[in-house]
Amino acid sequence: MNLLWLGDPKSFDAALVGGKVANLSRLARAYHRVPDGFCIPATVLHEMHPSDLYDDVVTAVSALMACHGLAELVTAVRSSAVDEDSADASFAGQHETYLNIVGVEAIVQAIAQCWESAHSERALAYRRQQGLASERPQIAVLVQQLVAADSSAVVFSANPITGSRDEIMINASWGLGESIVGGTVTPDTFVVSKSDQTISSRIIADKQHMTVSVPGGTSEVDVPRFLRSQASLNDEQVLEMAQLALTLEQAMGYPVDIECAYAGGELYLLQCRPITTLP
Amino acid sequence: MSEKATQTIVPGQPVLPPPDFPVSWDDPQDAKITWLTFSPYRVSIRPLIYAVINAFTVGGNIGLEKAGLPFEARMSRINTFAYIGMAPKAAPPEVVMKAMGFISRTAPSMFKVMMGKVGAGMSKQQEAALNPIIEQFDTYWYDELLPGIKQHLAYFESSDLRGMSLDQLRAHLAEAMRRTECIGAIHHKILMPMLFAMSQFEEFYCELFDGVTTLDALRLTQGFDNLTVKSDEALWRLSRTARAIPEVHTILAEHAASEVIAALEKSPTSKPFLAELRGWLAEYGQRLNSVFGLNEPSWIEEPSPAIQNLQAYITLPDRQPELEDVAVVERETAVATARAKLAGYPQPVVARFETLLQAAQLATVVHEDHNVWIDQRFFYHIHRIIMEFGSRLAQAGCIKTAVDIFYLTPEELQTSRDNCLKALVQQRQAEMAHFGQMTPPPMLGTAPPFDLSNGGSMVRAIFKGEMAQANGSQPEANLLQGLGGSAGVVQGTARVLHSLDEAGRLQPGDVLVTGATEPPWTPLFATAAAVVTDSGGVLSHTAVVAREYRIPAVVGASIATKTIRDGQLVEVDGSNGTVRILVEETSHEPALVG
Structure with missing residues (x-):
């Protein structure tokens, strides 16, 4: 399994999923009021292109839909910065947010956009310039049910x-x-x-x-x-x-x-x- | 006196009537409120018809109060014309008028701000009164009000007029007047929330979605069965039967409307059709040619208007596809689109949309149905009672002919038993002959010191319903600006009709131009290519029915019947609310060049 659920202790590790997601995952475990979601750890995105994750996303999305009895799943897809030392996360392509993403195809596409943004020439140049530990982008991606807030x-x-x-x-x-x-x-x-x-x-x-x-x-x-x-x-x-x-x-x-x-x-x-x- | 002799109107000041139109007020308070006369009343009105309208209006005040409106309606018959006055309820009228008039003259910009606040305050009051009603609109109409109307009708249907003595008829007329007050109350109790629901929905829809129009909003309310369209459809189906039977077709095509029934009776093969026609008249013929045309025969007594429609219909091909199907598809598509757009909106917004949509859809049906129940059927019975009483009075020698009864007041009919009635009739006839040639001044009493349309959401709705004629103008030569009542652009020959008696002149494809249409006119909409009226707004009867017929309509064009001449080729743009005069078809004068 390449994906980690929010609330799964494995996703409490900020080095794997970024501080924001790790925090959210702990809250999800403790309070059950956090909208359901899953994340793709930075380690996975190091090795695989998002399109290789298609089957995993299908499985996860189907599970969420079954769990909530939904005919379609509306999500927010966000990138989550893993290296805490990158001062300007948005410049480094680590601060993407796609709201109201519906359906497996669109979700995979949004994950790919997060990935591409972090791999963009601009982001890579920025990393080189900042002398960051690795030239490889350090992002995780969070896919979370979007709450249709009243x-x-x-x-x-x-x-x-x-x-x-x-x-x-x-x-x-x-x-x-x-x-x-x-x-x-x-x-x-x-x-x-x-x-x-x-x-x-x-x-x-x-x-x-x-x-x-x-x-x-x-x-x-x-x-x-x-x-x-x-x-x-x-x-x-x-x-x-x-x-x-x-x-x-x-x-x-x-x-x-x-x-x-x-x-x-x-x-x-x-x-x-x-x-x-x-x- | 002609229309051109316009009155000088100063806001908040007394309106001086023209010298040949003397006005004296019974109650000095009456001089301090604004009195208006509207298109249906701009002809001399017989005292008994006026008394019925007055009872209806006075009863209607219960409905105005229920709608949170801060005034009550009064009526006055001045020099044979009916005027409606709106009296403020909270304070003596002169105090309100004076205060507003003073501020509006001395500090116009402050007055504007103040009126905005007053309007908002009034809106709040009206919305508090009406929102609970429109949230339960179906039970309000079907369970609370409609059974009451049906009880009145059942009472009239069960009374044997022929079997009554003169005294019994006299008492029956008094009872009918009392019931007219009751029906006025019911009428306004439904009219106010009905217009409010339609207007609130239209405003909400336009607020929610960028770039949409009033007509886009009202598209979501079209295509429901209402009694007007249902009766028109039944008449249309009758025309299909007539087309299929050669003898019937020939009789309709070759006889004057008034001779058709006699001709059908003589033709054995036409018997089944005649039975169907009589069935239609029994079901839908309880209607007068105008709402308060109590002295004219109903369609049961004189079916020519129905037959004229049949005569026009038989020249028209079958409809493909059926009208309402297209309307329903269009409506459901628009509803689905709106719902999809609102899917991500907060729940209170979605709930408000659904409440208003449901209320406005039902209101569009009730808009027509209440006309059929009240304006047509109820007043058909009032007509019958008066006519029966009149013919008995004539038989007894109290008056010359049955219709003379309309020159008498209910009080005179209750108390006077001698021959003085004839003298009274003569006196009234002379009075009507004198004033009947005039166009009455549109306003009397004291001019309002403020823009009436600023009186809150209900007042806005009333304007959108019936009082929109002030919007008509002529921005350039040969172009009339009114309000878009039903979308679409069409060209046709103008037929300017002043009464339903002229309806026979309307040919398929003509543009119907008239002051305001009343329910008995709607069968003409199947023949007309478009309709243009002087008065009425986007929520008026004309506009509602034109949308069901899917023909373009321009309403509230104010001067249409005066500007457009019969036979001219015109282009009606129902989306933009304009009418363009294209060719002076029958005129020998050179065409006007702008």
Whole structure:
């Protein structure tokens, strides 16, 4: 087997799958809220061209579809940098993302694009110039089920503005998380008090834009007027997200910044990092 | 007085009526609100017909209230013309008018901002009132409202008019007036959410997808069976039967419409066809030639309009494929495309789309069905009751002929039992003869200080339904701008028809040009190549039915019947809402050059 599932301890090794994927894989093991996915370790991509992986991808995709009872699998395909010393991962072709990729053919093609990008003349020249350990590209590729988010959020288990450790702050908006992360929308802001698990502040913004998946990718569109000033999370969802952030903070031992989303009423955890800039 | 003697209208100020049109208000408050007259009412109206319209309108206020509209409708018969006034509910009208008029004059830009806020506030109120209704629109119509309409009709059908005494008929008329108020309430209770659903869907669709038009949106609502199209289809099938029987075909082709039935009765081979025709009339003939044309015969009594349609239909070839099939395929394709585009959108957006789609699809059916149930069938019964009462009054010598009853008010008919009725009739006839030649001033009372269309989502929907005629203009010589009501471009000879009596002049391939069409006109849509109206919007009856017939329509062209002359060759562009006059076909004057 050339592929490793998220949650499989073999994929906890950052040297094999990159730090981001290793982290996600640990979260998947512990919390079950991470969307299912598999990765192709850098070692495999050293030796094989993605087209040689066709049968493995078919097997993995079929297994996911059977597991979720889906007629088609919608995925995000991302490259994951393995050498931590490459300062400019995007320049080195190690930061590719293809969203809303549907079907085995398209998935294999996206993996190939990640691979080709890392093998591009530009990327290779960059590696030579930087005197990196190996001239061979060091990337893994992650194929993960794309959550059709109704609303997405970035949650801080401490208040990043006041520095208060007793407050959880949630920024949430409609659609996929890209508009929040990219700063193209003013999101709703909820503050939850850790001590009594209540929502202490609620600012519902006029949310103008959202990212949605469209055939072949994603697109930023206007939020329909009726939805703009509606809260993107209900109170129950706010508290559930806060609880998840709190659990992760306790498990990690430090304040965390998580990305998560609601899709079809289910909460999904997409990313978890330490907060490095608390006042 | 001609149309050209336009009134000077200053926003928020009293409108001065022309000198030959004296106005005195019974209630001084009435002078402070805006009174308008619309195309169906721009002719002199007989007092009894006015009383029916008034009862219907007053009853309708329950529906306006349910729709969260901040005003109620009043009616007034001024110099024989019917006017509708909109009275604000929250505050005395003069306070509202004065305040708005003052701000709009002194600080126009602030007024605009303020009106935007007021409009948004009103929208919120109307949406809060109407959204719960359109979310359950099918049960609202089929379980709550339609059974009520059917009960009224059943009541009328079960009453034996011939067997009633004069006193019983008098009481029956009073009961019919009361029921007219009830039906007005039901009518507006369905009309408001119906227009709202169609308008909200259309606005939502255009908001979601770049580069789409109103007509693209409404394509997703077409192709459902409605009673109007169903009855027209049945008449069309009758024409196919007629084409197959040589004797019937000959009788229809060679006789005047009014003589066809007598000729069919004499022809033994035509008997089965005649039975079918009578069956059609029994099922669909409960209609008057115009909604409030209560003094004119119904199609059951005088079937010529139906026969004229048959006479036109038999000259037309069979349709391939059937109309509704193409409409359904087009609709389902558009729905599937929209759903695919929305697949990756947040669930509340998809849910709103599905709710509005379902409501708008049903609303398009109800748009026609409520016409058949109320505008046609209910008022057919009112017509019968009045006519029966009238002929008995005439028999008793109280009035000269049955139709004289229309010159009397319900109150007079309840209280006066002597010969003074004849004098009253004469007085009213003289009054109508005097004012009947006039075009009434379109506005009386106090001019509104604001743009009415700014009154929230429901008011926008009402404008899209019936009040869009203000949009008509003539951007260049020989070009009329209205609203695109049904897509497509076609050329044809213009037939300017002012009433259904003239319908026989419409030849296959002609462009039907008229003020506004009412339900009894729709069979003509199978003969016409396109339709053009002065009034009505994209959600009007004309536009809805033209889309079902898949013929181009330009609605709300305002001055079409005045500008286009009968016989001219015109090009109708239903997508862009324009009508171009191409050739002065029958005119001897040189063609106008722009």
